Amino acid sequence: MADSGTLVNVLRAAGEGTRLRLLALLCDGEHSVKDLTEILGQSQPRVSRHLKLLADAGLVSRNAEGAWAYYGLAEGGAGGDLARWLVARIDADDSDRARDRARLAAVRAAQQEQAAAYFAKVADSWDRLRQLHVPEEAVEAAILEAVDGRVADLLLDLGTGTGRMLELLAPHYRRAVGIDSSREMLAIARAKLAAAGIGNAQVRLGDIADLDASLGSADLIVIHQVLHYFDDPGRVLGQARRLLRADGEILIVDFAPHDLEFLRSHHAHRRLGIGAQQMAGWARAAGLRVAELRSFPPSNGAGLTVCLWRLANDPDGNWTE
Structure with a gap:
């Protein structure tokens, strides 16, 4: 009151x-x-x-x-x-509301085109570029620790890129689907999966902010270094939660807050990192809770801190499978 x-x-x-x-x-x-x-x-x-x-x-x-x-x-x-x-x-038919929604859709489409152009340009060197500012070995070890002893019936890798998470987590799923909006990235991911002999994972072209329910219910969803490319990461979490089983988990890897504007102007980033309170708020709005948060500062002291969040169903939220 x-x-x-x-x-x-x-x-x-x-x-x-x-x-x-x-x-x-x-x-x-x-x-x-x-x-x-x-x-x-x-x-x-x-x-x-x-x-x-x-x-x-x-x-x-x-x-x-x-x-x-x-x-x-x-x-x-x-x-x-x-x-x-x-x-x-x-009123859903209100003229101002309809016009604003149409312009919003156009703005989001333009942002996706900008990001797609960037990813097409860097696809061949993506894995090497990623290692320049991420303590990759420590983060990947933590991801494996988070899923230790678990074998998912279905793993979804949202924003799979070159398919690195599908490779890393291959022993931990019976079936996996990676979703990405970049054809160039997916071509590399398919080649890498084939070379590694991983036959129980596939990649598909799609928009992770508008997921197809036909993908099925996943007991493990991975969103690795993806959310900072979206103006509204909470929208992606809401989509992911729709496909998460009641006992499932979401693993998110992304940057902690920083002030490196060049990542926005030159590397298509939309958010300059994600804070703990921001993630907690987005999770809560999606019917999730933060079960764990780990931080990984740069080994040389000059790079970016990377965070690993483990999200689970919020028992007090309005859960629908």
Whole structure:
């Protein structure tokens, strides 16, 4: 419950056309100011001013990452509850809502094209490039430790890239499917799996932010160095959770927060790492919980810290298999 003064401030902030459109967009997932400006067709100062009013009223949350900032609906409180209530009552055929969703789809498609072009360019040298900034041996040892003694009936590797996780975890699954949106990466993955004699794994072209339910229910899902390529990693987690068995687990490897802007401008990164609270919030929204978090600082002290999260079904969430 909230006092009347708080509710008046929340209602005043939400009761304006552009701000209501912003709340509806943020109900679809986190977005940067840059993307919201493009979707709404308004200036950056104007959009930022609206977002500040919404944030001050507790309707949205702000997360700064280097030169960018990402916004999402507040997780709880009077503001977050009211925002979701309002958005749920917007007519699905509302012209502004339909136009904003169409522009959102176009923005996401453009981002995917940009990432695909980057991956096509670096596919041949991807494994070597990855080793330049990741304590790979320690992380892979930790991944194997996390699945020790487990053999999954179905393993899904989301954003499989060149198929390294399918190779590494081959003794730990009866069947595996790797999903990636880069044809060039998948061609290399197929060649590597064939060379290693791994016949119980296959790779498919697909969008991990819009997974096909026909893949089946997995008892182990791996998302290795993938989430930082998405503006809204929570959307990917929500998709993964739909395909996770009630007793399954998700292993996520990604960077800790950092300030290396060149990874965004030159290497198609969208998020500058992922913090513990961010991951916990995305997991909670997806009906998951963080069962374990391990960090791996760079061996030379000059690189990036890598984190390994183990997510499990949240027994207090609304689980549906």
